[in-house]
Amino acid sequence: MKNNSKELSRRNFLKLSGVGAAAAGSIGLGLAGYQSGKDFDNYPGRESFHGQAQDFNRKKFEIDDSPYTQVDRTERVDARTGVIFARSSLLNRHWNEATGVDGLPEPIRSFYKEHPVLLEEDLRFRSEVIPNFRKDNQEYGDEFILAQAWSDAMHAVSPEIIKGDPKISDFPKGPRYGEPTEPYKLKSKGKTSELIKYMSYQFGSQLTGITKLNPNWVYKHQMPGRSESNDEEFKVPDHWNNAIVIGSPMSWDPMFANPNYGTSYDAYSRITITAYRLATFIRKLGYAARPHTPGMDYDLMVVPVAIDAGLGEQGRNGCLITPEFGANIRPAIITTNMPLSYDKPIKFGVDKFCDTCKICADKCPSGSISKRDKSIVRGYKRWSINVSTCYNFWFSNLGNIGCRLCIANCPYTRKSNWLHRSALNLTSNDPTGLSHKMFTEMQKGFYPSPDAQEYYSPSFGGSNASYREAPWWLKTDDFLKL
Amino acid sequence: MDFFNSGLFWFIEGILLIITIIGLKIYLHDKNIKMNLWKWFFISGWILLFSFTIGFITTSIGENEPIAAFRGGLIFGFITLIAGLLVLKIMQK
Numbered sequence: 001m002k003n004n005s006k007e008l009s010r011r012n013f014l015k016l017s018g019v020g021a022a023a024a025g026s027i028g029l030g031l032a033g034y035q036s037g038k039d040f041d042n043y044p045g046r047e048s049f050h051g052q053a054q055d056f057n058r059k060k061f062e063i064d065d066s067p068y069t070q071v072d073r074t075e076r077v078d079a080r081t082g083v084i085f086a087r088s089s090l091l092n093r094h095w096n097e098a099t100g101v102d103g104l105p106e107p108i109r110s111f112y113k114e115h116p117v118l119l120e121e122d123l124r125f126r127s128e129v130i131p132n133f134r135k136d137n138q139e140y141g142d143e144f145i146l147a148q149a150w151s152d153a154m155h156a157v158s159p160e161i162i163k164g165d166p167k168i169s170d171f172p173k174g175p176r177y178g179e180p181t182e183p184y185k186l187k188s189k190g191k192t193s194e195l196i197k198y199m200s201y202q203f204g205s206q207l208t209g210i211t212k213l214n215p216n217w218v219y220k221h222q223m224p225g226r227s228e229s230n231d232e233e234f235k236v237p238d239h240w241n242n243a244i245v246i247g248s249p250m251s252w253d254p255m256f257a258n259p260n261y262g263t264s265y266d267a268y269s270r271i272t273i274t275a276y277r278l279a280t281f282i283r284k285l286g287y288a289a290r291p292h293t294p295g296m297d298y299d300l301m302v303v304p305v306a307i308d309a310g311l312g313e314q315g316r317n318g319c320l321i322t323p324e325f326g327a328n329i330r331p332a333i334i335t336t337n338m339p340l341s342y343d344k345p346i347k348f349g350v351d352k353f354c355d356t357c358k359i360c361a362d363k364c365p366s367g368s369i370s371k372r373d374k375s376i377v378r379g380y381k382r383w384s385i386n387v388s389t390c391y392n393f394w395f396s397n398l399g400n401i402g403c404r405l406c407i408a409n410c411p412y413t414r415k416s417n418w419l420h421r422s423a424l425n426l427t428s429n430d431p432t433g434l435s436h437k438m439f440t441e442m443q444k445g446f447y448p449s450p451d452a453q454e455y456y457s458p459s460f461g462g463s464n465a466s467y468r469e470a471p472w473w474l475k476t477d478d479f480l481k482l
Numbered sequence: 483m484d485f486f487n488s489g490l491f492w493f494i495e496g497i498l499l500i501i502t503i504i505g506l507k508i509y510l511h512d513k514n515i516k517m518n519l520w521k522w523f524f525i526s527g528w529i530l531l532f533s534f535t536i537g538f539i540t541t542s543i544g545e546n547e548p549i550a551a552f553r554g555g556l557i558f559g560f561i562t563l564i565a566g567l568l569v570l571k572i573m574q575k
Binding site: 011014015016017018019020021022024025026028029030031032033034035036037038039041415417418419445446447448468469 | 484486487491494495497498499500501502503504505506508509512532533536537538539540541542543544545546547549550553554
């Protein structure tokens with residue numbers, strides 16, 4: 001009897017322990033989950049300096065074919081008309097109501113004659129956008145002082161930009177400047193690529209890829225300020241054989257509080273400094289290197305080169321979508337004659353996902369992202385956006401210039417914790433597209449955001465909404481007496 | 483490194499899971515419920531689903547996404563409940 005009771009008590013003890021362990025285990029899981037959602041370790045792109053942020057297994061998704069569908073004769077972009085910064089700047093400098101489009105210089109005169117709708121939209125910048133911005137900024141602008149101060153501070157430091165004739169400015173300057181006259185001989189392309197990637201992480205890049213440069217991506221006429229004159233067609237320099245693409249994400253919390261509280265300049269500054277460090281490293285080994293950095297110091301289109309280098313795919317929003325950071329990446333490129341081995345482009349499901357998702361198009365305040373199928377742009381079938389309407393929203397925004405809402409809204413732009421990484425792995429490996437529909441619906445249902453119109457300032461009929469609440473350190477009211 | 487990201491935490495979680503399974507095994511034996519591989523498979527599946535639901539809710543709270551935590555909690559919680567009832571039914575067979 002005594003023995004039986006002892007046996008019973010031991011069994012009961014084990015059963016009770018089981019209940020206790022299940023409860024403790026569940027609480028532990030809950031706390032781990034909470035930590036996983038909150039922890040800075042799961043902020044995508046947290047600087048590692050050793051490349052840990054580039055942790056997606058690209059090998060499985062590499063493709064041998066071109067990542068582009070070429071359907072017609074291709075054409076290089078004329079930066080003076082094809083890049084909105086350059087086009088808008090030229091228009092605003094030369095526009096005269098009396099002479100109209102005929103008073104504009106070439107090439108924008110021909111461009112606007114061919115695209116009168118774009119002329120109307122680009123002129124709205126001065127007739128409506130800027131006057132309304134000034135009015136609203138006087139009334140509501142104070143709310144964003146900390147965000148603006150933070151953005152200005154983030155790009156207070158920048159290197160002296162390399163521009164001018166690439167045949168001179170890209171090459172090492174010789175022993176007087178501590179740079180060699182002849183390039184050092186390299187043991188192998190593969191080892192050099194490995195070294196360059198590791199150095200890029202050391203210098204501050206989070207994602208790095210290497211590709212042979214496709215001359216089609218180089219501007220036919222350069223951006224203003226890149227050379228003495230951009231009237232002449234820009235000949236792609238012979239030494240621009242290879243392109244090293246590096247990338248860094250924008251700070252997570254402000255990016256999620258776009259359009260007002262985020263800034264592009266934190267990542268712009270980081271990646272520009274990284275590009276110049278890497279270019280210096282390459283030149284010290286005797287090879288030519290030219291950094292192409294944001295905001296306007298490019299001689300080529302960055303997204304297609306980054307796609308060639310295997311960093312990601314193009315999304316419906318026109319942005320580069322990477323597995324690690326989604327659309328939250330700011331890239332830069334170093335063109336070089338250093339012999340390197342190449343990465344392959346990847347397809348990890350973005351193209352199919354964007355076909356069904358369309359959240360970025362629904363939530364774009366200016367309606368710049370099309371819900372329609374791909375269109376043909378300069379001979380390639382691809383997603384394209386209306387940069388004129390996009391640009392006008394940038395300048396109507398009271399916080400920091402820009403918008404970045406299509407980045408925050410993209411389902412691929414999520415933290416790198418177990419939850420979103422599992423979703424990424426599922427969608428990447430799903431050939432049926434069923435999971436794409438499911439995750440799109442989950443994104444819409446679980447992560448709702450303001451309607452597109454609400455992001456505008458009051459003069460445009462909105463309420464200065466943000467995608468998510470501003471981080472505590474950018475809430476001006478909590479710190480300044482206004 | 484935070485405790486909840488550490489190997490020690492998952493080691494303790496593993497021990498707790500083993501204790502839970504031992505307790506469950508004794509409980510089932512005392513209730514004269516005969517187990518087979520399939521039943522253990524369903525129990526394991528339910529434990530995974532239950533863990534996912536807890537993880538989803540708390541991760542969403544940690545991410546400052548209360549709507550996701552609430553709606554996801556409701557949907558996945560309901561699925562976990564139904565699945566739990568089904569597993570109980572299977573166990574009694």
